[in-house]
Every structure is written in structure tokens, then in C-alpha cells.
Amino acid sequence: MQTISLGDAGPITLDIARAVVEAQDHLSAIDAATGDGDHGINMAKGFRLVLERLGDRPFDLRQGFATIGDTLLGDIGGSMGPLYGSFFTEMSEALNGRDTLDRDGFLAMLRAGEAAIVDLGEAKVGDKTLIDVLTPSRQAFERAAGSGADFAACLAALRGAAADGLEATRDLVARLGRASRLGERSRGVLDAGAASCELILRTLADGLTRHLAGQPG
Amino acid sequence: MQTISLGDAGPITLDIARAVVEAQDHLSAIDAATGDGDHGINMAKGFRLVLERLGDRPFDLRQGFATIGDTLLGDIGGSMGPLYGSFFTEMSEALNGRDTLDRDGFLAMLRAGEAAIVDLGEAKVGDKTLIDVLTPSRQAFERAAGSGADFAACLAALRGAAADGLEATRDLVARLGRASRLGERSRGVLDAGAASCELILRTLADGLTRHLAGQPG
Amino acid sequence: MNRVINDPNQVTEDSLAGVLRAHPDLLTATDHPRVLRCAGPATSRVGVVTGGGSGHEPAFLGYVGPGLVDAVAVGEVFASPTAKSFHAAFREADRGQGVACLYGNYAGDNMNVKMAVKLAAKDGIQVETVVANDDVASAPADEADRRRGVAGEILMWKAGGARAAEGADLDGVIAASRKAIDNTRSIGIGLSACTIPANGKPNFSIETGTMEVGIGHHGEHGIAVLPVAPAREMAGIMLEKILADLPFDGEEVAVLVSGLGATPLMELYLLYGHVDEMLRARNVTPRHRFVGNYFTSLEMMGVSVTLCRLDGELDRLLRAPARSIGLTVAGS
Amino acid sequence: MNRVINDPNQVTEDSLAGVLRAHPDLLTATDHPRVLRCAGPATSRVGVVTGGGSGHEPAFLGYVGPGLVDAVAVGEVFASPTAKSFHAAFREADRGQGVACLYGNYAGDNMNVKMAVKLAAKDGIQVETVVANDDVASAPADEADRRRGVAGEILMWKAGGARAAEGADLDGVIAASRKAIDNTRSIGIGLSACTIPANGKPNFSIETGTMEVGIGHHGEHGIAVLPVAPAREMAGIMLEKILADLPFDGEEVAVLVSGLGATPLMELYLLYGHVDEMLRARNVTPRHRFVGNYFTSLEMMGVSVTLCRLDGELDRLLRAPARSIGLTVAGS
Ligand SMILES: Nc1ncnc2c1ncn2[C@@H]1O[C@H](COP(=O)(O)OP(=O)(O)O)[C@@H](O)[C@H]1O
Ligand SMILES: Nc1ncnc2c1ncn2[C@@H]1O[C@H](COP(=O)(O)OP(=O)(O)O)[C@@H](O)[C@H]1O
Ligand SMILES: [Mg+2]
Ligand SMILES: [Mg+2]
Numbered sequence A, B: 001m002q003t004i005s006l007g008d009a010g011p012i013t014l015d016i017a018r019a020v021v022e023a024q025d026h027l028s029a030i031d032a033a034t035g036d037g038d039h040g041i042n043m044a045k046g047f048r049l050v051l052e053r054l055g056d057r058p059f060d061l062r063q064g065f066a067t068i069g070d071t072l073l074g075d076i077g078g079s080m081g082p083l084y085g086s087f088f089t090e091m092s093e094a095l096n097g098r099d100t101l102d103r104d105g106f107l108a109m110l111r112a113g114e115a116a117i118v119d120l121g122e123a124k125v126g127d128k129t130l131i132d133v134l135t136p137s138r139q140a141f142e143r144a145a146g147s148g149a150d151f152a153a154c155l156a157a158l159r160g161a162a163a164d165g166l167e168a169t170r171d172l173v174a175r176l177g178r179a180s181r182l183g184e185r186s187r188g189v190l191d192a193g194a195a196s197c198e199l200i201l202r203t204l205a206d207g208l209t210r211h212l213a214g215q216p217g
Numbered sequence C, D: 001m002n003r004v005i006n007d008p009n010q011v012t013e014d015s016l017a018g019v020l021r022a023h024p025d026l027l028t029a030t031d032h033p034r035v036l037r038c039a040g041p042a043t044s045r046v047g048v049v050t051g052g053g054s055g056h057e058p059a060f061l062g063y064v065g066p067g068l069v070d071a072v073a074v075g076e077v078f079a080s081p082t083a084k085s086f087h088a089a090f091r092e093a094d095r096g097q098g099v100a101c102l103y104g105n106y107a108g109d110n111m112n113v114k115m116a117v118k119l120a121a122k123d124g125i126q127v128e129t130v131v132a133n134d135d136v137a138s139a140p141a142d143e144a145d146r147r148r149g150v151a152g153e154i155l156m157w158k159a160g161g162a163r164a165a166e167g168a169d170l171d172g173v174i175a176a177s178r179k180a181i182d183n184t185r186s187i188g189i190g191l192s193a194c195t196i197p198a199n200g201k202p203n204f205s206i207e208t209g210t211m212e213v214g215i216g217h218h219g220e221h222g223i224a225v226l227p228v229a230p231a232r233e234m235a236g237i238m239l240e241k242i243l244a245d246l247p248f249d250g251e252e253v254a255v256l257v258s259g260l261g262a263t264p265l266m267e268l269y270l271l272y273g274h275v276d277e278m279l280r281a282r283n284v285t286p287r288h289r290f291v292g293n294y295f296t297s298l299e300m301m302g303v304s305v306t307l308c309r310l311d312g313e314l315d316r317l318l319r320a321p322a323r324s325i326g327l328t329v330a331g332s
């Protein structure tokens, strides 16, 4: 059974935060096409604070996710604060009492995060939101796990589904959030939240995969 | 002695009003260079009302000037209402009790109008205002009369001095009104009020001259 | 865009600092830097809370004061306050009798309030919510729960705040607030775009010579882009849309004409004149009249019209004394 | 420029019609279409009159009301009212005890008031005038009689109106008004131009990235065109200019920060924060604080700062109750 120590995985939190901060302009540009062009600003602001708060003290993945959740809930308003905030908070809580992460633990964690977002935002697949990345990614991981694939293979399946899900938002008409006011005009461009979600899942999967392959960092 | 019946001269009021209305854009353009670009608007508004009010009833020059004075004082704010308003009001009052206008009567009338403007506005020659047309015009008329010229010749002298006075405002630096805030920047362009004053005096002189020559209208 | 700011990312903080210095008699800082509460002693009654993004001043913090809102959660420019700041506002406003959270229907606000209500429940604070959806242009009548809250929120706060001041219990305050907003409809016309300081350029545009009918308070698209019409026609277009949604025949109303920021006050009054005239022609009497910059969108040009159908209770609640930056009612 | 108007030459009339419909409790029409008077019964005391061009709303008509101005003469946009309308306003305000005409130092206003005072004298109405010249940027101190009147006029009206309400005679009202304006200094910074509706295009310009320090209320040139500075520096520049003209050390002041029209309220508060902080650092205490769009220039962006050095009398007069569109003081 492939497992990763939560302590070893802690720095993946930093990878995620840095990736989001670096993608600021990219994410805002996507949001500008159908929304108000601030998705990168909102996300980068939150994750920059995360980097500050995590500082140099050691932390495990559970603590790292808790810090992201707390920071987003406490300092980032709008929709992203509560959505990604409860996503990370619930994922962190799913890790409570554990020292390591394995395939099934990861799936349980991801389900908890997804449930929090669905519960709060009530988005469905096809609404052209981050759910169009998150749900198919979780499903792909689940399917792979169901057919007996190991943790690394499941993560690869998740990565692929995330990329496909993001690309698929291009053909969707937004039904939720700011972009929904555009109706048909929202078709033809990616969804900003889907893009940040793909980035977060990819960075997480890459980090864990590296650890599984024994080459962290 | 050259005299004109005030009744015959009445329609000159309309000439003046029409001339000002037609010059609207020209006057505003001059004001735009150093002021706020509304001199034509202010003047045309007043004289358009004058045209409405004079209507088709017969009136003599005294009544015509009284209507201009009343209209400007009653309906045109800013500086032009009181300045030109009292100019015409005082000129009208100077005609009280008369049926005809001759050279000396005209001079007395013009002096009364000029005094009203100076009293109110306190402008001096050289301040780059309409006084730079009005005062030299009155002085030229006065000089001509002093040297024995007839009414028509005095009016010609007035016309010439008005044109020269206007042209001379180009080299002046404004010391009063809106344009004075510009300081040196106000040099090099005409003064708007001087332009309207020249137009009014010229139209008046032309009308009276035609009457003296026996060809009114 | 020339602005009176320092760091564009700090405008909310910097502005709050000024508000607190200007109105110590009205507003007090709290432990949460993004939560202000009504100055003065807290009497035992239901608390009233609101919150929303900055850039709509005097909304939202300008409606905190006696007879109005007790505590406000302040978001970044055009962004919902955080769940934690709504939660902190609930704690500030609660005096053991529960809290009425009266806010506007935007995705972010809905989510943050929802989470904050859960957090407050853990503290034993009972929070009931009313979400304003007065903007008729933001969704059809059969999807009214998708409609945005706009300037009508002010009347909801006034009604709820007055009812709380009267000593009603939480259900009573919620009922009055809901009645106010259920009887209120608004619509806006946008005449120019606006720029979020941190963005530096507008994220929507309105061409000179055109107007966006039904524009939202953040530049959300409206229902039609038309050539700019005379004010008389603007009034007609807006009233038609409102009255089709909630007929007002033979009744008394409150009318609120708000500028979106940069439209001069003389134009707001000019529009009000037409609205008043048209209402009276339909036998509707404007009993309460508000004209000014009550709910803005930074330096957007444009105007919104809000109508609230009155009954005896709403009339009484709007008439009740209140004091705040945005609205002062002397009482009679 | 997208506007909420009908005929651009009729904006003043059309707007007045709306004002009268919106505030029947506050303002009443008179026989003169450009003169409004305070609604309600006239008590026997000194009358207070002001007047000025439109486009500065809520100035001037927005300061008519109990405890403030009794009658106002309304001019075209950015143009002095006529002599006849000032005269009519004097007649409306006179109750046999004389009239204090409190207005701003502009050529047109000076002339029209002068003529109106003569006309009133023929009716046996005694009018005394105070002409506000609070704008420090509009002329050097040794030519203070050339300085324009700007937002400081509001404090002059408040002091004069309160003194009249106290029952002072004409000399007393004039003395209080003069004391108010003599102790008041203002300065503005312009950040964008504005357009008179009837003109259709601005008659001055302010480049993006630059600010005009000392701009007048009609776009009159200021004392310097500088790159736009952070708000903190703007506050410093303005205070320095004001304090150099009338030192305020160790005293109490009224501070009025007014937007010029299109600058968002959150920025006005932001600036106020710096002004307040800088004054306190110099041991000057802001006792009365006003932040908002009190005296505007259509849709100009920018801000003005006004300081009034207080003594016991001015403090009392500013504190006295008053009600109007632009300023309501509840009294204490
Ligand atoms: N109810 C929802 N559930 C899930 N995701 C949502 C929901 N509403 C909006 N989103 C996501 O939020 C993204 C926009 O985020 P952002 O631009 O930061 O916030 P805002 O829309 O408030 O400006 C959208 O691209 C979409 O993916
Ligand atoms: N005190 C004064 N005496 C005489 N003429 C004056 C005075 N002040 C201004 N003017 C004249 O007024 C003219 C400007 O008039 P106008 O543009 O209609 O008014 P405003 O300056 O109020 O916009 C100037 O060009 C000048 O000739
Ligand atoms: Mg966005
Ligand atoms: Mg946003």
C-alpha cells in the first residue's frame, strides 16, 4: 500500500500557494472574459497571506490545509473565500487523527472537500464553475481506485480528468455566478474558477506523486 | 441739426438683438480662449428673449432699450445680465421725455450707459473687458462732437474707435473676471465682452447712420 | 482615473480609518478590523446586521446608527465580506435576543452569511436572515430568488431597524424587513463604467451615447443597451418595468432615487420630478421621498429608482427617527 | 457625457421642478420661478438669503431650511442668478427685520447682489451682505478680497442661520456670518474636468495623472498642476496652504471635506482620515466634522478641504439644530 507521511507532504501546501500566486494574471485574464476580472487578485491575495502565515515553522499537510482554510474564510470575502475556504477546512478535518495519507484516505479527504463546496455553492456539473473540474476529478480518482489502481495511478487519473474538465468548461454556458448574466455570451471561454481548481488539484497531485516516487521537492 | 425720431429708430433694437443672436458661436469661441466659452450663449439667450418680447407691437428706441435692459436684468444672470442690463436701462432712461435723438442726446445717452457699467463693474480701460471698447468709443464720439462734427461723422468716429478698441484688447492681460486667473496666458486673444460691445455699438451706429442718410432698413 | 487614495490595495482599510475618525459619535471600531458597530450603549433588543462590499458608500456602513443597523461587515471593493466578519458582526449586534441579518442577494454574500450563521449557532446566537432581491432587471419574476439586492435594501434596513427599536422580537423584525423588501422593486440605468482601484481599469464599458438599462451595482449587464434617452423617457422606462412587476395603483409609496456615484445631484432631482409626476398620474402618491447618492457604484454615472408600496406599518417604520451617515430621519 | 436630462438648456428649470416635488416639507416655490423659500410659517426675525449658480448641488438651494437659509436665488449652471431673482429672494426672506445676504465672491454675484440691494432699498428692505472669500488658492493673502467663496460658505450660512434663529438683529447675524467666514479657509484639488450641459464639452481639462491644486468650483485655474499624489500627500498640500494662511495651533476647528461631484465617498473619507490625523499631530482638534458631497461642480472629480477656527460662539452656532437637503444637525 502506497502511503505518504502527512509531515513529509506538508510543503505541498506551499507549492499550491505559490502556484496560485504565480497564476494571478492568468486567472484574472480568464475571469475578465466572462466575469469581473478579479479571480486572480482574489486568489493570489489569499494564498499570499497563506505563505506569510505558514512562515518557517514546520507543519504537516493537515495543518497546511487548515491554514489555507482559515485564511480564506477569515480574510478573503467574495465567493472564493467561503468556497475554497471550506474546501480546505473540510479536507484538513478529514485528515484529523491521521499521520499518513493513502489512496482511500485521499479519496475520503477529497470527497469531504467537494461536499463542502457543493453544500455551500449548490453548483452542479455543467454550470460552468470549479465544480466542472472538481467533481469529474474526484470521480476519475474513485473509478480508478474502484478498479484497483494504486494511489499514484489514481492521482494520474485525477490529473487527466481535471485537465479535461477545465477544457470542457469552454463549451458551457454559465448558469451560476457573475458570468451567468452573460448567458450565451459566456460560451467559448474557460471558467476562471475551473482554472484555479485544476491548478490546485494538479499541484497537489504532482506533489503527492513525487513523494510516492520518492523524490519530494 | 441732424435728428432721428425715436419711433423711427425703434427697429434698430431688433437689429442689435439679431446681430447678437447671429454672433453666438463667434462670441463663445472668443470666450473659450480665455474664459469659460459661454459669452455667446449668455448673450444670445438674452437677446433671443428680447426678440420674443418685442414681438410685433410698435415701439420706439426708448422702449426697445428698456426691454433689453429689463430682459437682461431679469433673465440673464452672470455678469452680462447686470452689466449690459444696466447699460441699456440707463440709456433708455436717458431718452425719457424725448421724441428725437440728436448728436448731443446720443452722447448723453451713451455716457449714462457707460457710467452704469463702470459703477457696477469697476473696470478700467486696460483691464481687458468691454470697457476697452466702450470708453474709447464714447471718447471718440465726444472728441468729434467737440470739434464740431455732425451726428453722422461722430457715429463714424465711434465705429472706428470701437473696432480699434476691440483689436487692442488682443495685447492686454486680463485683470478682471474669469480671464484674469490666466494672467499672462490671457494675452494674444481678443476679449469676448469687448467683441460683443463692438458689435452692439457698430449695429447701433450703422442703424442710426442709415436713418440719417434717409435709408432706414 | 485620478483617485484620492494611497495604495490601491488598501483603500478599504484607509477609508474605514477615515470613517471612524469622522464619526466617533455614530460608529465604533470592534475587535474585527472589518466590522463597525453603532456607537453608544447597547440596549436589550434584537440586533440588526448588514454587510457587503465596499465602493457603494454610503452603503453599507453609512446605514449603521440609531434606528437602523447595529453592526456592519465590510468587504473589499465590490466583494462580499468574509464569513468571519459577518460572524463577528453578529456577535457585536447580539444582546441575547437574536440577530436579523439583512443583506443583498449576491453569491458571495449568500455563502459567507450562510457560513457565518453556522458559526454563530455554535456560539448560541440565533440569526435569521432576509436577503434583498429588489432589482427587477436582474431576473424574471418567476425567478425572483435570483434577483440582486440593490438600493431597496435601505428601506429594508430602515423598516427592520425601526421595528427592532420598537422592541419587536426577532420574528417581528424579520417579518417587517421581509415585508419591506417584498413590497420593494428597483431598477438602475448605467451611463458610464467605473474602475475598482486595485484593478486600475474598468471591467465593463458603456459607450457614450448609450445607456445600460437594468445595470447592476457592479456593472452587471442589464436587460437592454439603448441610445441615451431624455430623462423623461428614462423615468418612463424604469417605472414601467417596476410597475409591471408589482402594480401600485391607488396606493402610497416610498420613492428612492439614487445616483450611482458621478451623476450630478441636479440630474437626480430632475429625474425625480418625472417619476413623481408619472406616479401621481397613475394615482400613486409618493409619501416618502429620497433623492441623493444613497447606494453608489464608485464613480459610475447613472441612476436607480426604487419604489416601496406602503401599508400603515411600513409608513410608520419609515417615519421613525433614525440617524446615520446616509439617512437621518428627524421623527415627528 | 451621458446625462439624465431633457433639453440641455432647461436643466435648471427641470431640476427645480423635481426639487420642489421631492421636498414640499422643506422648500416652497415663490412668484419668482428662480427663487425658493423655506417651507412653513415665517417667524419674525432677520431673514437669511443666499444664491448662486446651479451645478453645485446641494449648494445653494440645499441649504435652505430651518436654522439655515430662508430664501435662495438660483442661477443657470455655473452662472450668477439675476439681480431680479436676488431681489425677489430678499422680499421673500424679509419679515421687517432686514435681510442678511450671504454669498460667494464672484464677479457676477457681486454685481447682481449690488443691483438687487438697490432695488430692495426702494422697497424699504434693509439688506446687509457678507461675501465669502474662503478659497486660499484664488489670490494671495494681501489680495484676500479677490478670493473666491467655496465650500466655506456652508459654515457661514450655518452660523448666520443659527444666529438669526436665536433672534439676533441684522447686525448680529451679519457679525456672526462674517466671523464664520473670516475664520474659514478652503482649498480644492481637481482631478477631472466637468461639462456644462448646455455647452456639451468641458471648457477646461485636467490630464489623467495630473491634479490641479487650488482649482475653482467652475474649473478656474489653480496654483499648480502636479502629478497626482497619494491621498496622504494631497492632505498635506492642502493643509499646509490653509494653515500658512491662518494658523490654527492649539485650537478647535470645524473640518469640512467635500467631494467635487464624482469622487467616491470612500475616497473622501480616506482623505478625511489623513486631515484629521495631521491636524491632531499639530494639536488642532476637529470638533465638527463634515464629509460628503456638500458643494460640488457637476461631475468633476476632486475634493476640497475647509477649516474653520472655532470660538465658543461659532461652536454653539454650528451645533444648533438645522434641517435642509445638504445638512441636518439634530441638535443636542
Ligand atoms: N456557486 C458556485 N459554486 C462553485 N463555484 C462557483 C460558484 N459561483 C462561482 N463559482 C466560481 O467562482 C469563479 C469566480 O470567482 P471570482 O472571480 O474570484 O469571484 P467573483 O465572481 O465574486 O468575482 C467562477 O469562475 C466559478 O468557477
Ligand atoms: N467688471 C467688469 N466690467 C466690465 N466688463 C466685464 C467685467 N467683468 C467681465 N467683463 C466682461 O465679461 C466678459 C465675459 O462675459 P461672459 O462670458 O458672458 O461671462 P462669464 O465671465 O461670467 O462667463 C469678459 O470678456 C469681459 O469683457
Ligand atoms: Mg470575478
Ligand atoms: Mg469579484
Ligand SMILES: [Mg+2]
Residues within 6 Å of the ligand: B036, B038, B078, D078, D079
Ligand atoms: Mg460663464
Ligand SMILES: [Mg+2]
Residues within 6 Å of the ligand: B031, B035, B036, B037, B038, B039, B178
Ligand atoms: Mg464666459
